[in-house]
Structure formats: structure tokens, C-alpha cells
Amino acid sequence: MVLQTQAIIIVVAYLIGMLVVGFIVGKLKIKDSSDYMLAGRRMGLFMVAFSLSANNIGGGSTTGLAQKAFGDWGMSAIWYVLAASAAMIPLAYFAPKIRQTMAVTIPEVVGRRFGKISSTFTAVLGILSLFCLTSSQIAASGSVVASLTGIPTNVALVIAGAVVILYTTFGGMIADQISDLVQFAIILVGLAVATPIVIHGCGGWDAISAALPPVQLDFTKIGWVTIIGYIFNYFCTFLAGPEMVSRFETAKDEKTARQASWVSAILMAAMSIFPTLLGLAALATMPDLADGGKNAMMAVTTAHAPAFIVGMISAAIICATMSSADSNLLCMSTMIMNDLYLEYGGKKLSDKKIITYTRACNVIAAVIAMLIAMFGVPIVTMNTFAFGIRCAGPFAAYGLGLIVPKATKNSGILSLFGGTIGFCFWQVLSGGGFKFGILPVVFGCTVSAAVFFIVNFIEWKRGVQPAPSAYIEKTDNSQL
Template sequence: MNAPILIVILYMIGMLAVGFYTNKYAIKSSTDYMLAGRRMGVLMVAASLSANNVGGGSTLGVATRAFGVWGLSAAWYVIAASVAMIPLAWFAPKIRKTMAVTIPEVVNRRFGDLAGSLTAVLNVLALFFLTSSQILASGTVVNALTGIPLNVSILIAGVVTIAYTTMGGMIADQITDLVQFFIILLGLAIALPFIINGAGGWEVISSKLPPVQLDFFKIGWVTILGLVFNYFCTFLSGPEMVSRFSSAKDERAAQKASVLSAVLMTMMAFIPTIIGLVSLAMDPQLDGGKGTSALMYATTHFAPSWITGIVAAAIVAATMSSADSNLLCASTIIIRDIYMKYFNPNVEDKRIIFLTRASNVAILVISMGIAMFKVNIVTMNLFAFALRSAGPFAAYAFGLTVPKASKHSGLVSIIVGSIAVVYWQVYNSTHPVLPIVFGCAMGTIAFFVTTFLEKNNVAPSAYVEGEK
């Protein structure tokens, strides 16, 4: 295992070098730190969007689901995200036009302090869980490669992530995302034929699989459409996604980046799925029949050691690219939408950078603690997505696009959507309709009913100069 360990170590050193370089030469203001100076081009934004979406859930998690009940249809977990990026391209220019830094800032402009603060709290809580899931995934890979205890591996992954994110902010985040996404895509693509060949070829693999596991639509259209709607709601109300659009050099670049991101994600949807099926065919009782280590099992057993190193680096890249984005967004919201709003609105620019960095460290320490509980990655991701999206979705999405939205429609939709998603999660968790879908639907209904009932009480614009 010397070659894989060396490759992963070199990768981590490279990420730290990016953080050091950007901190030394590129960070001049808090806008540089939080939004990369709003000067990023199409490829940089698209790769960052894609890398952020393709994390532990879309690699390790998809392989595990393919091993389990989803089979080949596990590819929809990523394809659905690609489909969701297409309608998001319509919103991207509007997001960029607000010139806001965070989602709570826009909600606050339209619907008042309470709505903005509730959005901030929901966003931060969700980002804690999302950061934890990605650090757990990174630690799992380090543990598999080195044999270092999982808790120690989680600490190692966390320390590297916090180092380059805290040093370089959004600029380092996007540069590393560009590198990370192509490491993920090319690394897994190179590994796949080696794994299939090492397992005896596709004919041998497919002959050992139950036919139902090769049904592309096994999970059913209700679940597929639910995933698309889940991603659309999550992306549109996701701080890490919105921050990417806000960092684009102009509105057109933001829109093009959304479409390009859809293409990039589609390119890798089937790779972890097939790797998971290889593991199922060769060892149906892996991890007690759960297949939680399906991706790394197939790689280490059926591919050369240097391929294992590339895949390990790809998985660490996937998880770190999501973790750093979640971390930076959580800190930005805490400082701009809570600290500066309620405690010190006149803090100087350099102090903002210092406080955001300090917040990064605090959040990651707590997130590593959560990761120690080893909650299933996909389960944790879906819960976090539902928590942050079901309430704020309607307030943010329609706050951008409905000029005559009423003053209290945002607040009502946040409350109704949040209650609805918790209710559905507790009492209907096995229903094919995902909690986030139900919560967003209820929030949307509440938004438009409230707007109708108080149609003469129009909320202020979401745009700085009243643009629509």
C-alpha cells in the first residue's frame, strides 16, 4: 500500500500549497476571501459547482447504494443532480445580480430580520452536518489505506481541510475544486476498466448479479423525480451553490457555468455505480451485506496499487471539495448574518477575514466531533439538505423571481416548510416522496397563499437597486 499512501500524501501537500499561495498573494479583502473577488470565469465556477456536488455521497455513497437495494439505478443519485442544474441556469443570473454574499442577506432584504435570521440558523445547522459527512468520508479512505484508527484518520482529514480553506478562502476553494473535480473524474474513469478486468470482465460480473440489480429504473419514477426536485430545491437554496454563482465575473458566466456543470456531473454518474456492482458480484456479504466499503474494496482487490492510490486521492478530493465549501459558507453566514448583524455591524474588513478564519476552525472541530458518530453518509446528507432547503426554499427562490411577493410570505413559508419537513421525516420517512419534496411543496403553497391574502403589502426588492 506504499504507492496509494504516497499519492494521497502528495495530493494533500498540493492542497496545502494552494492555500498558502492564495493566502500570500491573492487575499486582499473580505470579498476576495468570501467570494473570490467576484471575478471567476465559466470553467472555474462550473468545476467548483460540480466538485462541491460530487462529494462522499456521490462516490462512496453511490457505490454503497448500488451494492444495496438500488443496483444500477443508483446512477440516478448523480444524474438527477445534473438534470436539476438545467433549470437552475435560469436563476443563476438573478443570483449574481443581487450582489449579495449570502442567502440570508437576500431573504432579509425582502422579508425582514426574523426571516433572514431563521434562514441563517437553518443554513448553518445543515452545513455542520454536511461538513461532518465529508470529513467522515475522507477519514474512511485514510483509514482504509493506512490502517490508522478511523477517529485519527478523521482528524488528519479535518486538519488538512481546515488548513487550506482557512488560509486561502474562496479563491483557494475554487482553485482546489477545479483540480479536485478532474482528479475525481479522471481518477475513477481510469480505475474502472482495471477493476472490471481484474474481476474477470463484465460478462463474469453481470452473470453473478440478480437481473433486477441491472435495471436502470429499479428505484421507480417517483423516487427519480423526487431526487431531481430534491436537488433543485437544495441547489437553489444551498449556500455553497449560491456563493459560486455570486463569485462569477458576471451574470452570463454564472448561467453558462450552471449548464457546463450539468454536463460535467453526468460524465461520472455511472462510474461509482458500476464499481459498487462489481463489489456486490464478487462479495455479496461485504460489510455484513451492507457494502459500506464497496468502492474501496473493489479498487484494492481488483486494481493495481497505483490505481488504488489514484482512486483514494479522488475520493479524498471529492470529500474535501465539498467539506471546504460547506465550511467556508457556514463561517461566512455566521460572521455576516449573525455576528455583524447583531453584535458588531461596523467591524473593519481585515477583522472580518480574521473572524471568518476563526469560525472555520471552530466549525470544523465540532464537525469532526459529529463525524466520530459515523452516521451513514447519504442519510446525513439527505437530512441536512432537507433541513436547510424545505424552509428557506420558497422565500429565496420566489423572493428572487416574484416582484409582488408580500412582506410576510417569506417568513410564513420558512416556518411552514420547516415544520412540514420535520413532520414528514418523523412520520413518513419510508414514503417514496422525500421529506424535502413535501416540505418545499408546503412552503411554496404557504408563500403564495400568504401573498394572495396580503396582496397590498408588497415586500421590498431583493436587488440592491430595485432591479427585477
């Protein structure tokens, strides 16, 4: 009981701290819509890098990773996060180009190049996706609060959702990035401190490894096809992911954006080992855990670490989910305002009203997401659909549109629809998993890229003129 009380105190202190950060930032730092949506484009290296990392590390990368290590994946579960780290390396090539666009959202860049239809379609896909992701992360946060405190799940869900709403709505992107830095630091430090203590409590690594079958210690047990598939999956979702792109746009310059990608890769690589080792420690010492080791990380930590460490891990898990929820919420509201409302009739709003309306969108969207979460839709189902639907279509129009200056208008439009259809087809065919070693989002992005290049090749032969540049700043009717 004492153990649970200390854990609750740490988590409550964290939640209150996030609210204070949001309130202070909202009062002192938010002067215009650029501050609210893009942190004034003045964020430094570590702020951007930690924010990128926090957005990539959710519940699946902490408790979910430990569960995979406990189950069939063994030591090779490390690739579930290490693949994301590897995907940040090629993303470093695109990061300065993303910052160079001086855009607010992905649909804005797509619209510059390929027209209003492509922009609107991309925005609708992104908003639909972010609704699902916000809902799933709030649901995950609520489940952790419920398991820690014993209060009903729906009540805990409302508490978690309210905290996300308040600090995101008050402080916008600046508060979001400050909280991301704090959240990832808690995740990394908490796991780094807890892991050696737990391993020692289990008798040391020699005892753990001796209790496990040798195959469970194989770094490549899942196979190189799966590993490479995950790297491609992360690269596709990162390049066309609104919350990732928005972080690069907040960087103070292009050099900072590129360096932040490298630092984020290092941070995620460092983080990947700890949940993996905790999952293996649980497998070695308590192999009969229920639900396939769903709570392996908390179970082994509770058994072998002091109460304070258990509290840190509890806070880390909540941080992992909330760091994704706040980013998804803010990106969704920004798209609604920038790419739909302002694009279709809201161009005469003052800068102050843009902030007010965006804040209102945060509240409304989060409340809807909380209601969706209460219906109990499986989190994995929502996440799989969301990541695919937002990335597969826009992958070529946005990502390749940044590096192919002679791309034609039709190549962007047709790749949007082709990639989306390809994703939906493979999602149904594969049941949302690997088929022939290919995930639905990777298949959709491949179709998107293929359509993009085929149409360009045909139209270049016909002498069709290139679409406008992605790097031309908007001068007409833009208020952001």
C-alpha cells in the first residue's frame, strides 16, 4: 500500500507540473499564432531532439516493448524501437528541407505544389488520423491512471484527457515541447535507473541469461525481413507524420533541424534497451504472468525495485502516452484552422482570434477523442489505421515533392489517391500485419512513390511544366 501511495504521489506531482507549465507558457510566451502553433520557430537543438523522441516513444515503446521481449521476440524486441532510431538517419536528409519550406503543416506544402484539392485531401486524411491517435493515447493514459489508483477507467480517462487539454490549450507548441523534454527525460532516467536495480534484484544478468533459452537472447530472432520492414515503416510514417514535421518546423534554423534528427536517433537507441531487458528479466523470474506479459515491466519492477522507482516507472509510462497525445491534439487543431477554416472562409480573422479558435478546436477535438476512447475501440486497431491512412497517400506528394523540383501537378494528385487506395487494399489483404514481409503503410507508400514517378515520367516526355516550388513562401491570404 505504501508502494502504491508513493507511486501515486509522483504521478500526481507530474500531472500538476504539466498544468503549471502550460499555464505559465500561455501567459508569458504566447504572443501570436506563430508562437502558439510553431513555438515562434526558435527552438534549439535539444528541445527539438527531445520532442521528436518523446513523440516516438509511446506506451507501445515502453510496456508494449517489454511485453514483446517477454513473449516470442526475446532480445530482438529491441528492434521495435531501434528501427525507429535507424529511420531517423535518412530523415536527417529531409529535415533541413522541411524547415526550409517555412510552412505550418504538411497540407500547406502539398497545396503549394499540387493545388487545393491535394491540400484538402491531405488535411482530411491527417485530421482523421490524428483523431484516432489522440483517442488511443488518452485511452492508454487513462488505463495507466486507473490501474495505479483503482478508480474507474472512464473516470481516469477523463482525468488524463483533461490534463492534456489544459496544458496543450494554454501553452500551445512551446508548452508541448517543454513537456516533451520533461516527459522524455523522465522516461529515459526512470528506466535507466530502474533497469540495473531490477536486474540486480533478479540475481544479476548471468542468472537471467542462464534461465532463458539461448534463442531468446538472439538480437535478430524476428528476422532481417521484419527488421528492415519496421525501419521502412518508421521512415514512411515519420516523413509524412504531422507531429514529426511540425517539430522540424519549430527549429530555429535548418542546421538545427538536421542535427536534431541525429540526436533523436541516439536518444531512442539508448532508450530501446531498457524495456527489453525488463521484459527478459520478467520472463526469467516470473514466466507465468497472465495476459502474455502485458504488465511484465510493472510486475518485475514492483517485485525488485523500491517504491520510489516504481513511482518513476509509473510516471514514465504516463509520460510516454501523454507526450504523444498532446502533439497529436495540437497538430490536429492546427490543420483544422490552417488548412480548412482559413483556406475556406476564415482569412479575415485577427491573429488573436486564430489562437482563440485553435484553442477551442483543442478542447472540442479532445472531448470527442475522449468519448471515442470510452467506447473501448482496441488501441492497436486505431493506431494501425491512423498511421497508415495519414502517411501512405501524402508520402510521395509531400516527401518526394520536397526533393523532385520538376514534379508535375498530376503526379502529386494521383500519388495521393494511389497511395491511399494501396494502403486500404493491403490493410484488408494482410489483416493489418505483415504479408510477404510488407506492412500496409509500407505497401501504400510504395504505391504512392511508384505512381508519382510513373506519372512524372509520362508527363516529362510530353513536356508538361513542373508544379510550383514547395519552397515559395505564401504571400496571398495567409495569416500564419
